Amino acid sequence: MSAIKLNKNNFEEIINGDKKVLIDFYADWCGPCKMVSPLVDEIADENPDIAVCKVNVDEEGELAAKFGVSSIPSLFVVEKGKIINSSVGAKPKAQILALIK
């Protein structure tokens, strides 16, 4: 499954769903975000049991503010509507997976 583009319309439904959610906050102009993005795509492909989402902070400023994002890339793991883990900055895939598991 590919990553879901999260926006203010589908946000509530996804983060309150049954699946664990991984959210990648990024921007197109951000180098470290480009490093993380393909890793997040791989995680989406390999883990159909996780709702892997991306938020473009330039397009979805409200969502970024809601999560208190002031540094990108920022990753959040959400379960049943609650943030259970987060991390700031580019991380290797193994460390991203460790946030989820």
Added chain:
Amino acid sequence: MRMSHIHDMIIIGGGPAGYTAALYAARAGLDTVLIERLSAGGQMALTGDIDNYPGFHEGVDGFTLGMNMLSGAERFGAKTHYGQVLDVDLMGDIKTVKTEGEEFCSKTLVIAAGANPRKLGIKDEENLVGKGVHYCAHCDGRFYKDKTVLVVGGGNSAAADALYLSRLCKKVYLVHRRDRLRATKIYHEPLMAAENVEFLWDSALTEFITEDRVTGVKIKNLKTDDMHSIDCDGVFISIGRQPATEFLRGKIALDEYGYIIADETTKTDIDGVYAVGDIRTKALRQVVTAAADGAVAAHFAEEYLSR
């Protein structure tokens, strides 16, 4: 633990120095593997526009340049393995490099692990990363539009960060330990002219004031020992680089700052081991000098292998 076959060259780090070494080595027919922690490009990939790498007359973004360098090296057969290097053994003719769960062996080793932003080393700094503490103005500056920020440092990157932030933010404080900038002249005039930049000379940031995230800082005047507080929304730390040589301590000659001691030949104190790019003692740390190091190391490694 899987023991792999013996490569001609292992390169640690996939920035411009590493991938240039990989390109030259692979093109010379050496069996070459490059081990990268995260993604091609290294620090270069974090840079938006690179205007001083020749051949790109309109500039190039660092991430793209990194991916192109990877493709260039792979075109000639260099392989990339993604993993974090945990330990190396440099004794003997065959060098070994350990990552999580794997071990690589090689006749030569090129260390291109680069450098990371230097930290202030004060309380709560690590916990506040992303909550008001930043090391990349280009990445995170836009979150502080019309807000008040503080830049720590006095070199070129601190001056560039302060200038960049002054165009976005309401107010920029620049805190520097000395009474003038160390940055080159090109930055002085525009910074002095920026009405929303205030300089705090002879000063150091000693403490973060927080309420879940940064709300201010405590500043100490180093001449008078006076302390005062400043309200700010974010702090950008730009006090230089720390070479990524932790895993090499006691194994190779480092200088007092942790850089691997090697001259323009890139040869270290260990035969068959080369240091390239920002991790090496050198006068000018740039993409173009990193790339040059990579070529030089491949040349001397080839010579070493044909002894």
